[in-house]
Amino acid sequence: DAKTTQPTSMDCAEGRAANLPCNHSTISGNEYVYWYRQIHSQGPQYIIHGLKNNETNEMASLIITEDRKSSTLILPHATLRDTAVYYCIVRASNFGNEKLTFGTGTRLTIIP
Amino acid sequence: DAGVIQSPRHEVTEMGQEVTLRCKPISGHNSLFWYRQTMMRGLELLIYFNNNVPIDDSGMPEDRFSAKMPNASFSTLKIQPSEPRDSAVYFCASSRDVYGNTIYFGEGSWLTVV
Numbered sequence: 001d002a003k004t005t006q007p008t009s010m011d012c013a014e015g016r017a018a019n020l021p022c023n024h025s026t027i028s029g030n031e032y033v034y035w036y037r038q039i040h041s042q043g044p045q046y047i048i049h050g051l052k053n054n055e056t057n058e059m060a061s062l063i064i065t066e067d068r069k070s071s072t073l074i075l076p077h078a079t080l081r082d083t084a085v086y087y088c089i090v091r092a093s094n095f096g097n098e099k100l101t102f103g104t105g106t107r108l109t110i111i112p
Numbered sequence: 113d114a115g116v117i118q119s120p121r122h123e124v125t126e127m128g129q130e131v132t133l134r135c136k137p138i139s140g141h142n143s144l145f146w147y148r149q150t151m152m153r154g155l156e157l158l159i160y161f162n163n164n165v166p167i168d169d170s171g172m173p174e175d176r177f178s179a180k181m182p183n184a185s186f187s188t189l190k191i192q193p194s195e196p197r198d199s200a201v202y203f204c205a206s207s208r209d210v211y212g213n214t215i216y217f218g219e220g221s222w223l224t225v226v
Contacts, residue, residue: 043116043203043217044155087155098207099145099168100215102155 004088009107018075020106022088025069032091035073037084083110116218118204124224130192133221137206145205146179146189194225
């Protein structure tokens, strides 16, 4: 499985955009980039995913570089409820390899 | 829509006892995953099923652990006998199919073995 590298922790001021980077330099052509987050004591929550194009939904935007070796998750207007551990995961789409393999993630703290 | 439902939410048991964790996936989902989370090892996949058939059980720690999916709406993870090192949060997750679709997680079962 392609591995990802994320900063251990980040702070962001409330109301600002939070930009979370992720490196996945060994990503393969059939692997998607997924982002999940885990708020304390809860199950992981899906945020967004993409293959090579930038994606946006009601929660966040995902920017993937043209060479697909890195990506950035953007929370446009961070709130205190966005404090969580954010996981960047690469996931294959072929049968038998679809599992999500979690790393250690980035602990994002939103500061009032 | 109801999400992935797990039970019990919390369980405290004595070493040596049998523990059974239960999961009801989201209706219409045909892939089901069991994860375990500890401080030391983070989130790790134990086993996953597709159409009720185990596809990858390489993460199951040892013979004390077993998982079944008798039908599309129910799965169990059993630990027998339980040990203190099994204390963890166990998450069940499901997805509609295996080809790149989103995996949704339950709220977890918090297990403490004393």
